[in-house]
Amino acid sequence: MDTRRTLLVDAFTTEPTAGNAAGVVPDADGLSAEQMQAIARELAVSETAFLQSSGSADRRVRYFTPTQEVALCGHATIASHAHLHEDGVIERGTHTLETNVGVLEIEIGEDDRVWMTQDQPTVRQVDLDWAEVGDALGIDPAAFRDVAADVPPAVASTGMAFLLVPVNFLEHLGNADPDFAAIEALAEAHDAVGVYAFTFDALGADSTLHGRCFVPGAGVPEDPVTGTASGACGAYLRHVGAFDDLPDEMTFEQGHFVDRPGVVSVRVGDEVRVGGRAVTTLEGSMVIPEFDDDEIIEA
Structure with missing residues (x-):
């Protein structure tokens, strides 16, 4: 045996x-x-x-x-x-x-x-139907439109591709009511493994953003804290010019809404690196x- x-x-x-x-x-x-x-x-x-x-x-x-x-x-x-x-x-x-x-x-x-x-990053911006995204995530579509002009949605990968969706406020992200079948279909339609929704309205004063990651197509309805999605999001933030001066190290919160809080450290330079304990x-x-x-x- x-x-x-x-x-x-x-x-x-x-x-x-x-x-x-x-x-x-x-x-x-x-x-x-x-x-x-x-x-x-x-x-x-x-x-x-x-x-x-x-x-x-x-x-x-x-x-x-x-x-x-x-x-x-x-x-x-x-x-x-x-x-x-x-x-x-x-x-x-x-x-x-x-x-x-x-x-x-x-x-x-x-x-x-x-x-x-992580693997060399790729980022491609995509056009989304915000009503469809809102139905999938259970979030008012207005919460996306507020920020999409400055940080447009995209599919980014540092080894696994995620559809990245910005949300205006933590209240809306935290109150999401996901339809996992619709999220799986949305991700598949954009050749992504899952959907990573994020907001700059974070809990911690030193945090860069707060994220939630849904990967139902791989048998993971909501992943508590996701290193690959964090790396992809870090590369995306540089690509879209989200900051005038990209921080040397970013802090991404995740997991609080599934009672598994965690923190991912992200560095984006010649390479994309994610770290944690x-x-x-x-x-x-x-x-x-x-x-x-x-x-x-x-x-």
Whole structure:
């Protein structure tokens, strides 16, 4: 009977049961895709990171939601490397990580924040029907029109594409009543994995913005704190000239409206980097299921 060490690590926070919980399997060598998917489904958090040996980097990672494999995941990357550092496996400094979008650099800083260098950004502005967006997010369309002239909607990616939608006030963003089927259709119509709605009307005095991220098409109705969307949004803010002088480091709040508050640090220069801390909240071992070929039913 094969068992593997399995953890839940809360990313973008130092408080247990806050931020975004990620599953982490530190030794996933030899596991099949079906086994990894079954483990992710059992852990039932937005993403689980499976760390494996790599011939081109310090280690390889594969990310699974409860329903499918995804190419990149910010919070599971932060969570897994924070745990490796806490466990004494890696030291402060720069490490390389093979992902499905290429080899990325991960840095453990002197303050123990984990920094993830994301893929090269792409940003394309899009025209939206604000009534359709309002129906999908459950927000009065006027809340978008107020700010869209200065920060127009766009699809941005630093490894995963998100439809970025500005909202005028936190009250409107916080009172959103999302229609997840409509959000999935809206994202698909713009070749995005999900929708990231944000407002500059943040809770914290030092925060740049407050965001909410909806990814129902990947089995994650609302993601508490999203590193990939934060990186994409940082690149987008530079692209649209949202600030006269882009801050060297931005602070994005997220998760407060699902009782999982967290903070993502974002730096946009020659590269886009997202950073944060993490805390291990659960550790144990999982019995690995065995699959025969005739047990796997194609959907």
